[in-house]
Amino acid sequence: MASYSTSEFRSGLKVMIDGDPCAIIENEFVKPGKGQAFNRVKIRNLKTGRVLDKTYKSGESVEAADVVDINMQYLYSDGEFWHFMVPDTYEQHAADAQAVGEVYLWLKAQDTSEVTLYNGTPIGVTPPNFVELEITDTDPGLKGDTAQGGTKPATLETGAVVKVPLFLEIGEMVRVDTRTGEYMSRVKK
Amino acid sequence: MSWRPSATVQMIRARAKLYQQIRTYFSDSGCLEVDTPLLSSATNTDPDIASIYVQNQYLQTSPEFAMKRLLAADSGSIYQICHAFRESEQGRQHRPEFTLLEWYRLGFDYQQLMDEMEQLIDLVSGQQNQFRRLSYQALFAEFLAIDIYSINLVDLQDCCQQHVPGTDVVKMDTDQCLDLLISLVIAPGMKGYIFVYDYPLSQAALARPSQNDPKVAERFELFHDGLELANGFSELTDAGLQRSRFMADNQQREKRGLVQYTLDENLLSALEAGLPGCAGVALGLDRLLMVLLKLDSIDQVMSFCDV
Numbered sequence: 001m002a003s004y005s006t007s008e009f010r011s012g013l014k015v016m017i018d019g020d021p022c023a024i025i026e027n028e029f030v031k032p033g034k035g036q037a038f039n040r041v042k043i044r045n046l047k048t049g050r051v052l053d054k055t056y057k058s059g060e061s062v063e064a065a066d067v068v069d070i071n072m073q074y075l076y077s078d079g080e081f082w083h084f085m086v087p088d089t090y091e092q093h094a095a096d097a098q099a100v101g102e103v104y105l106w107l108k109a110q111d112t113s114e115v116t117l118y119n120g121t122p123i124g125v126t127p128p129n130f131v132e133l134e135i136t137d138t139d140p141g142l143k144g145d146t147a148q149g150g151t152k153p154a155t156l157e158t159g160a161v162v163k164v165p166l167f168l169e170i171g172e173m174v175r176v177d178t179r180t181g182e183y184m185s186r187v188k189k
Numbered sequence: 190m191s192w193r194p195s196a197t198v199q200m201i202r203a204r205a206k207l208y209q210q211i212r213t214y215f216s217d218s219g220c221l222e223v224d225t226p227l228l229s230s231a232t233n234t235d236p237d238i239a240s241i242y243v244q245n246q247y248l249q250t251s252p253e254f255a256m257k258r259l260l261a262a263d264s265g266s267i268y269q270i271c272h273a274f275r276e277s278e279q280g281r282q283h284r285p286e287f288t289l290l291e292w293y294r295l296g297f298d299y300q301q302l303m304d305e306m307e308q309l310i311d312l313v314s315g316q317q318n319q320f321r322r323l324s325y326q327a328l329f330a331e332f333l334a335i336d337i338y339s340i341n342l343v344d345l346q347d348c349c350q351q352h353v354p355g356t357d358v359v360k361m362d363t364d365q366c367l368d369l370l371i372s373l374v375i376a377p378g379m380k381g382y383i384f385v386y387d388y389p390l391s392q393a394a395l396a397r398p399s400q401n402d403p404k405v406a407e408r409f410e411l412f413h414d415g416l417e418l419a420n421g422f423s424e425l426t427d428a429g430l431q432r433s434r435f436m437a438d439n440q441q442r443e444k445r446g447l448v449q450y451t452l453d454e455n456l457l458s459a460l461e462a463g464l465p466g467c468a469g470v471a472l473g474l475d476r477l478l479m480v481l482l483k484l485d486s487i488d489q490v491m492s493f494c495d496v
Contacts, residue, residue, distance in 0.1 A: 007277040029280030032376070033410040033417045034394055035237050035368040037278070054355040055373065057365065058277070059445070 002064040006039040006056050014046070014067035017054065021046045021065035021118045029058070046116060047123055049101075065118065069126075072115045074107045082107060084115050084122070095122035105160035106131050106178040127178045132187050133157050135172050138164065151183075195494040203482055204490065207474065208270060210313050211290060220266045220292060225255035227272065231453035234438035235394065236445060239276035241285070248274035251471050252291050253395065254456040257424070260293055260467060261459035268292035270474065281486050282416060282476065284494065290477075293469035299396075299407045299423040302468040303384050306411060306419065310382070314481055324387040325405070329367075332375045337367060337389070338404060364391050376415035383412045395431070396422035411472075413480045421470025428460035 004015060009027040016022070022043040031037035037058035044051050046067060056062070072084035072093065081094035082104060093115060099122045100107075106127035107113065116124035138154035151163040154174070162176055164183045173187040194201070215222065231254070232240040232247035240247040249255070251273050259267055273289045294302060307320050329337045335348060345366045346358040352374045361369065367389070386409035390398060393406030407423035425431055432452065439449040478490040488494045 029278065029283055030372045031237075031278065031283065032368050032372040033420045034235065035392060036365045037237065038369060038372060040373070052355060055353050055369070056357075057361070059447075 003061040004064055005061050006058045009039055009041060014065040015043070016063040016065045017043060017045075020048070021067045021123065023067075025051065031058070046118065047098075066120075067116060067118050067123075069114050069116050071112050074109055074111055074113055076109060077104070077107075082125070084113070084125075087112075093117065093122050095125055099123050100125050103127050103178075105158050106133075106176070108133060108158060129177065129179060130175055130184065131178055132173050132175050133160065135164070135168060135170050135174060138168065138170055140169070195488050195491050197489075200478070200482060200484075200490050201492060204474075204478055207313055207478060207481070211268075211270065211309075214309060214312060215268045215292065220268050220294070221264060223256065223259055223264065223267045223269050225249075225252050225259070225269065225271070227274075229255065229453075231455065232450055234435045234442070234450050234452065236438055236441040236447060239447075240450070241274045241276045250275050251289060253469070253471070254453050256291060256293060256469070257456060257464055258459040260295075261462050261464045266292070266294045266467075273471075282479075284475070284487055284491060285496070287487070288474040289471045290474050291469065291471040293424070293467045295465050295467045297423075297468040299386065299409050299421060299468050302421055302423075302470055303386070303409060303411075306384075306421075306470065306472070310477075313477070318382055320382045320384060322384040322386060325385055325389065326387070328375060328383075328385050329370070332378060333370060342366070364389070367392075376412065376417070379412050379415040381414065385410050385412065393425075393434070394420075394422065395425050395434075397425045397427070409470075416476055416480065417473075418476050418480065419470050419472040421468060423468050424464065424466075426460060426464040426466060428457050431460055432457055 004013060009024055011024055011026060013024045014021060015024065022045050024041050024043050026042040028040045029037065030040055039056045039058055041054050042051060043054060070086060072086050075083040075085055081096055082100050083092060083094050085092045095115065103125045108131055111128055111131060113128060114126040115122050133156040135154045136157050139152050150166045152166055153161050154164040154168060155161050162181060162183050164174060168186060173189055175184040175187050177184055212222065227249055228246040229249055230246060233250045238250050240250055252269050252271050256267060256269060268290065270290050272286055274286050276285060278285055311317055326337055329335050333348065342363055345363060346361060349356055349358045349366050349369050353369060356369065387399060387405040388408040390404060390406050393408060396406040396408035399405045399407050409421050410417055411419040435452045442449045475487050475490050479487060484490060
């Protein structure tokens with residue numbers, strides 16, 4: 001198995017730590033005047049999402065994780081798995097609930113998401129930064145109230161609930177930032 | 190990639206002014222400027238320093254060996270401003286190529302050299318600074334309430350684990366534990382200028398053993414707000430002892446699976462011929478500029494950081 005020396009550490013590098021695939025978020029080189037140098041790293045466990053700190057003696061090696069991020073088209077969910085397809089090869093991958101987590105709220109058929117594969121199996125899904133979804137339920141719109149602040153909850157076709165301006169109606173399309181879960185704008189059909 | 194300098198013109202001017210002040214100071218105080226080659230056929234054996242190897246020669250990790258050969262050849266007190274190279278050292282406070290001011294004073298011991306450093310730093314910073322001096326043992330007692338000479342390895346590893354979670358302490362020996370604690374726990378809590386002196390003999394490097402305490406060597410380091418600025422010694426003049434320390438370094442290198450280096454026989458011959466009693470120190474000028482200009486990244490004082 002390939003491995004990385006501490007001198008190759010950089011953010012984004014995927015390594016195996018305590019048996020789990022992890023991504024390095026930050027790496028800091030620390031050395032006293034003379035003597036042993038250390039690399040302090042902040043890592044994200046790609047399975048659990050937990051962030052932890054590790055300190056390595058510089059020069060140590062850490063096993064590489066067989067992790068790749070691939071853009072895939074979301075196809076459908078069968079209730080247990082969410083199915084994705086690599087557009088070029090038509091190769092399909094099924095992600096389970098643990099891999100998908102809360103991201104299912106932003107998955108719309110045909111949209112492209114980044115699927116993280118560990119040893120060929122999906123362990124994470126990153127949705128596009130912006131998605132356009134239809135409002136399936138919300139309180140009736142207040143006519144004429146197009147300029148004032150004021151928001152109300154709206155349920156979208158995926159089940160996500162976002163705060164939208166008062167004038168929006170069921171059946172309208174909205175653009176949402178998936179990183180914050182915030183409404184961005186109304187989209188003309 | 191940008192062609193523009195990493196440092197601002199203001200930083201570049203500050204560096205020029207610093208060099209000028211240093212040169213005036215040494216020329217006024219009877220210390221000769223020297224210039225030794227950056228490339229050498231032999232290099233430092235220290236297992237924690239990796240040399241850059243270019244066409245069968247090493248880029249110097251410091252000018253120490255060459256300057257000691259000059260001292261043995263009756264140069265008198267000397268100083269040098271030069272670049273030094275250490276492979277893989279890169280971070281907020283490190284560059285693989287950096288600038289050193291290194292000087293040697295005949296007849297000085299390390300305490301006298303610390304006195305002179307205080308003068309020089311007051312001069313270049315244009316103010317009177319407060320300097321503390323703490324022995325390595327007292328430093329650990331003050332910051333961590335441990336006695337480094339009586340604590341056993343298991344307790345020391347526990348101390349590391351407690352202060353720096355996420356460290357594989359089982360594989361660490363005593364000096365590695367001390368290095369971890371001083372770098373990651375003690376240094377971040379240091380305030381102002383602090384000289385740490387009397388390092389354990391196991392970390393003597395090229396310092397002479399203390400006459401008063403067999404556990405320590407006459408080595409010191411200067412820190413400012415936890416940033417290490419300088420490393421100095423009452424120089425070891427005993428060629429036999431120096432040779433056995435180099436050989437111990439190589440044994441340690443073999444244990445860690447590192448390249449072993451041929452000893453610098455020119456340096457050892459110079460020591461045999463007779464190095465006059467002296468103290469010497471290497472001061473990192475990039476880091477001194479960071480302190481003077483209140484910057485927190487070494488890149489901000491380097492003209493270019495393309496590599």
